[in-house]
Amino acid sequence: MARVELVMRDQDRERYVHQARREGLSLSAWLRAAAEDRLKRQAQAGKFESVEDLQAFFVACDTRAGDGEEPDWAEHRSVIEAARRRGASET
Known part of the structure; x- marks a missing residue:
């Protein structure tokens, strides 16, 4: 032991x-x-126990995300680069 x-x-x-x-x-x-x-x-x-659990997970994710559109990749990259320059993240 x-x-x-x-x-x-x-x-x-x-x-x-x-x-x-x-x-x-x-x-x-x-x-x-x-x-x-x-x-x-x-x-x-x-772990998901069933297909229903998986579907409920995605519904919860969609609900949490709200109705707005996600920023495009160029916007994401500019936020990431700005955070790198500052040495911190905004999240």
């Missing part, structure tokens, strides 16, 4: 230990469970 060293703020460690004890776990077991939960959520986050 591998051993991992972790560096964290003292306040965070105290919070994690407190929660681990509330759940009846060691800090190591609690951190492993938290990491596993995160991996499971990430694995499920981008």
